[in-house]
Amino acid sequence: xxxxxxxxxxxxxxxxxxxxxxxxxxxxxxxxxxxxxxxxxxxxxxxxxxxxxxxxxxxxxxxxxxxxxxxxxxxxxxxxxxxxxxxxxxxxxxxxxxxxxxxxxxxxxxxxxxxxxxxxxxxxxxxxxxxxxxxxxxxxxxxxxxxxxxxxxxxxxxxxxxxxxxxxxxxxxxxxxxxxxxxxxxxxxxxxxxxxxxxxxxxxxxxxxxxxxxxxxxxxxxxxxxxxxxxxxxxxxxxxxxxxxxxxxxxxxxxxxxxxxxxxxxxxxxxxxxxxxxxxxxxxxxxxxxxxxxxxxxxxxxxxxxxxxxxxxxxxxxxxxxxxxxxxxxxxxxx
Amino acid sequence: xxxxxxxxxxxxxxxxxxxxxxxxxxxxxxxxxxxxxxxxxxxxxxxxxxxxxxxxxxxxxxxxxxxxxxxxxxxxxxxxxxxxxxxxxxxxxxxxxxxxxxxxxxxxxxxxxxxxxxxxxxxxxxxxxxxxxxxxxxxxxxxxxxxxxxxxxxxxxxxxxxxxxxxxxxxxxxxxxxxxxxxxxxxxxxxxxxxxxxxxxxxxxxxxxxxxxxxxxxxxxxxxxxxxxxxxxxxxxxxxxxxxxxxxxxxxxxxxxxxxxxxxxxxxxxxxxxxxxxxxxxxxxxxxxxxxxxxxxxxxxxxxxxxxxxxxxxxxxxxxxxxxxxxxxxxxxxxxxxxxxxxxxxxxxxxxxxxxxxxxxxxxxxxxxxxxxxxxxxxxxxxxxxxxxxxxxxxxxxxxxxxxxxxxxxxxxxxxxxx
Numbered sequence: 001x002x003x004x005x006x007x008x009x010x011x012x013x014x015x016x017x018x019x020x021x022x023x024x025x026x027x028x029x030x031x032x033x034x035x036x037x038x039x040x041x042x043x044x045x046x047x048x049x050x051x052x053x054x055x056x057x058x059x060x061x062x063x064x065x066x067x068x069x070x071x072x073x074x075x076x077x078x079x080x081x082x083x084x085x086x087x088x089x090x091x092x093x094x095x096x097x098x099x100x101x102x103x104x105x106x107x108x109x110x111x112x113x114x115x116x117x118x119x120x121x122x123x124x125x126x127x128x129x130x131x132x133x134x135x136x137x138x139x140x141x142x143x144x145x146x147x148x149x150x151x152x153x154x155x156x157x158x159x160x161x162x163x164x165x166x167x168x169x170x171x172x173x174x175x176x177x178x179x180x181x182x183x184x185x186x187x188x189x190x191x192x193x194x195x196x197x198x199x200x201x202x203x204x205x206x207x208x209x210x211x212x213x214x215x216x217x218x219x220x221x222x223x224x225x226x227x228x229x230x231x232x233x234x235x236x237x238x239x240x241x242x243x244x245x246x247x248x249x250x251x252x253x254x255x256x257x258x259x260x261x262x263x264x265x266x267x268x269x270x271x272x273x274x275x276x277x278x279x280x281x282x283x284x285x286x287x288x289x290x291x292x293x294x295x296x297x298x299x300x301x302x303x304x305x306x307x308x309x310x311x312x313x314x315x316x317x318x319x320x321x322x323x324x325x326x327x328x329x330x331x332x333x334x335x
Numbered sequence: 336x337x338x339x340x341x342x343x344x345x346x347x348x349x350x351x352x353x354x355x356x357x358x359x360x361x362x363x364x365x366x367x368x369x370x371x372x373x374x375x376x377x378x379x380x381x382x383x384x385x386x387x388x389x390x391x392x393x394x395x396x397x398x399x400x401x402x403x404x405x406x407x408x409x410x411x412x413x414x415x416x417x418x419x420x421x422x423x424x425x426x427x428x429x430x431x432x433x434x435x436x437x438x439x440x441x442x443x444x445x446x447x448x449x450x451x452x453x454x455x456x457x458x459x460x461x462x463x464x465x466x467x468x469x470x471x472x473x474x475x476x477x478x479x480x481x482x483x484x485x486x487x488x489x490x491x492x493x494x495x496x497x498x499x500x501x502x503x504x505x506x507x508x509x510x511x512x513x514x515x516x517x518x519x520x521x522x523x524x525x526x527x528x529x530x531x532x533x534x535x536x537x538x539x540x541x542x543x544x545x546x547x548x549x550x551x552x553x554x555x556x557x558x559x560x561x562x563x564x565x566x567x568x569x570x571x572x573x574x575x576x577x578x579x580x581x582x583x584x585x586x587x588x589x590x591x592x593x594x595x596x597x598x599x600x601x602x603x604x605x606x607x608x609x610x611x612x613x614x615x616x617x618x619x620x621x622x623x624x625x626x627x628x629x630x631x632x633x634x635x636x637x638x639x640x641x642x643x644x645x646x647x648x649x650x651x652x653x654x655x656x657x658x659x660x661x662x663x664x665x666x667x668x669x670x671x672x673x674x675x676x677x678x679x680x681x682x683x684x685x686x687x688x689x690x691x692x693x694x695x696x697x698x699x700x701x702x703x704x705x706x707x708x709x710x711x712x713x714x715x716x717x718x719x720x721x722x723x724x725x726x727x728x729x730x731x732x733x734x735x736x737x738x739x740x741x742x743x744x745x746x747x748x749x750x751x752x753x754x
Contacts, residue, residue, distance in 0.1 A: 029513050032501075032516060036520060036522075037519055042490070042492055044530075046530055053479075054533060057537065062478060062479065063475060064475050064479070064541075068476065069588070070584055070585065070587075073581045073585055076581060077581065078480065078483040079483050080573075082487055083570050085487075086527055088494070089493055089527050090524065090527045090528065093524050094524065095507075102567075105620065105627075108630070109623075111665065111668050113612065116615065117585060132470055132474055
């Protein structure tokens with residue numbers, strides 16, 4: 001009521017407003033005091049950080065001259081935005097009106113810029129990361145560069161020395177033609193020595209002939225009969241009626257060997273499809289007429305000169321190298 | 336002479352064949368033994384054939400090699416003779432003067448090659464050094480951006496609290512009511528002025544350090560100076576200084592990114608979107624009322640100190656639902672910045688985070704006995720011990736049992752009827 005008394009000259013309305021205000025003020029005062037102190041602490045904290053950063057920048061510990069202009073503009077925008085916020089706080093603290101003041105426009109403008117910059121930010125992300133990695137690797141390479149700088153002096157000295165080395169070699173080459181020109185004697189050119197003996201070839205050819213004859217003796221039935229008659233051996237029973245072909249005799253020999261082994265081991269060897277087909281095909285050969293053509297080689301060799309022996313030898317490996325099926329097809333075509 | 340040579344080995348064979356004849360003659364008395372001899376002879380034939388085949392193959396290959404070698408030797412001999420003749424001719428033609436000139440030419444070529452290599456090395460090294468310095472600068476720019484973000488985050492609390500402060504007439508009443516409030520207000524004003532001053536100082540220092548922004552000079556005069564808005568005039572001056580640099584850089588990099596991403600192909604379409612960012616913002620700022628209204632707050636949601644009675648009066652009088660132009664808040668943008676910051680942190684530590692998650696996933700594997708499936712283990716359930724269990728005892732049947740069973744259900748009568 002004392003406060004009301006002091007305001008009495010203002011009028012009745014003044015008395016009423018004063019009374020109500022005093023009541024609410026009492027309620028809100030401690031909250032207001034706490035809020036003011038809190039804001040002050042926050043601002044002091046920011047001030048401390050900003051001053052520390054300013055000191056760094058002035059000492060040139062954070063140089064940005066070579067950087068990307070876009071990032072420079074970006075952090076300047078955010079810094080301006082913070083300044084606007086602080087100015088807004090200042091104005092509020094003074095109790096002044098904010099409506100229509102350009103600080104609000106400035107806040108809006110900077111916010112729009114920062115929002116519209118975001119897509120550029122994402123597109124630039126890779127490039128920024130690449131440069132950051134270059135900086136990290138650059139720090140490591142500086143040590144390597146120092147080491148290289150020390151070692152660079154040595155190779156330079158070596159290079160200088162190398163320049164003098166080839167000169168004596170050039171001097172040597174001058175003496176040789178002069179020496180040759182002085183002497184009037186002719187000297188023939190040198191090359192690898194050659195042997196004039198052909199005895200090795202002859203021996204090899206003779207041995208080859210002997211081997212071919214031995215093989216023929218074992219394979220051909222004609223020679224076999226002659227040998228058996230000379231040895232007085234008994235005649236051998238045969239399933240075939242006439243002469244046997246080479247394939248047939250070879251096949252029969254293999255079958256005999258296999259049967260002997262099977263009898264010794266008391267087990268029958270498994271036959272593959274291919275084996276069955278060859279057996280089936282060989283049974284058709286029991287007439288034995290195909291063997292008539294085998295003997296012509298021997299007959300020809302007996303009456304022709306020695307040069308033909310080479311031809312006979314050359315044809316054999318081709319015959320052997322060919323596959324079994326190919327040979328069979330050739331025979332069928334002849335029929 | 337050829338037929339004579341062919342006949343000679345046959346005679347040898349004929350001579351060799353009679354030698355085994357005596358052995359079968361001696362054994363001719365037994366037929367079984369003669370069969371075994373025949374088998375032995377056949378075996379000897381097989382072994383001889385196989386041996387002859389192997390030797391023949393080897394011999395044929397040797398002959399081929401010998402013939403090839405001889406041909407090569409002959410060719411080499413011819414080439415050597417030609418080379419020596421050429422050398423003789425060259426020696427006769429050459430003179431000392433020609434050799435001297437050739438030496439000079441060779442030295443010149445060597446020097447040019449050496450200088451070229453050195454130039455290439457220097458350019459490569461320079462490129463690397465440029466990249467390193469640029470990377471370092473970009474790193475520093477990132478640090479500055481992070482610092483600016485930190486400021487913004489710290490200012491948010493003070494910014495939101497400032498909207499609760501009362502306006503002038505009520506503010507004076509509070510100051511008159513309590514001395515501490517007045518002192519707190521003075522301290523707040525001083526600290527805010529210091530903060531603003533330090534921020535402006537920082538920005539000026541940054542502008543001086545960077546070469547690109549040095550060119551920007553202050554062209555405005557101090558005509559706008561007023562007693563009340565001294566701080567705002569300084570802030571505005573600094574921002575005007577930055578504006579041209581800001582606009583040019585942002586537009587330049589926008590164009591660069593458009594060209595790299597191939598957005599230039601859309602130049603004919605969507606003209607509004609392809610404008611420069613500065614132009615877009617300028618056109619929007621002609622009428623920023625929409626955005627400003629969005630930033631306003633309502634008094635009802637915010638409790639301004641000493642304004643409760645006023646609130647009731649306003650509700651009764653105006654029925655105003657719009658925000659108060661005196662209260663400005665930007666929490667949406669603040670949250671956006673926070674979100675971006677957190678995302679960038681995640682991106683920075685993506686690798687370590689990924690591996691950490693992988694480890695956790697590995698550890699959280701469910702504990703399952705894998706050998707118990709498909710009847711690999713005998714499964715059983717252990718049940719409680721049997722209580723109150725008694726072993727069975729054989730039953731003692733009394734002697735009258737059979738007679739008793741005979742008389743049950745009239746069995747005796749049936750027997751009598753059948754009898």
